[in-house]
Amino acid sequence: MLIPTVIEKSQYGERAYDIYSRLLRDRIIFLGGPIDDHTANIVIAQLIFLENEDPKKDISLYINSPGGHVTAGLAILDTMNFIKPDVSTICVGIAASMGAVLLSAGAKGKRFVLPNAEVMIHQPMGGTEGQASDIAISAKHILKTKDSLNKILSKNTGQPISQIEKDVDRDYYMSAEEAKKYGLIDDIIKTRISNGK
Helix, strand or coil: CCCCEEEEEECCEEEEEEHHHHHHHCCEEEEECCECHHHHHHHHHHHHHHHHHCCCCCEEEEEEECCECHHHHHHHHHHHHHCCCCEEEEEEEEEECHHHHHHHCCCCCCEEECCCCEEEECCCCCCCCCCHHHHHHHHHHHHHHHHHHHHHHHHHHCCCHHHHHHHCCCCEEECHHHHHHHCCCCEECCCCCCCCC
């Protein structure tokens, strides 16, 4: 994958940054693609770095993700809640599955989607094989995970657990307007927002 480079000129000469490092200087983290342990570790490291740089200044997390591993996503979510700065979430493209959970977990009043973005929630997926006792253990674990995610979505959206359980039974796609009405986000934005400066 080709990663663009940005060249900045100053009185000291030129300096080249990859695009993600340049965005990080402006307290912007871009979460694009599937959420796995590698991606989560990078996002977590950036969140902690930005907190250390300035614990009072907001961080913007742009999301364009089909979702991914629940444990990796929850590690990002826990870090968002752990650090001092508010994390503003902005969906560009799609925030599906774990991506939607992260979108909803942004600081209240600072969760956004662009006009043509989509959001999708559903129950966690899993598969297992092996002895009957191992399958039973895995089934119990995925039901516990589903319950935890439903509680997170209920807290973040204000929807009752019963409504969340009904809606995540199958893939539930929402437009920007529908995501706002559901409580997953706070507003639809068409132009750049201030970064808590």
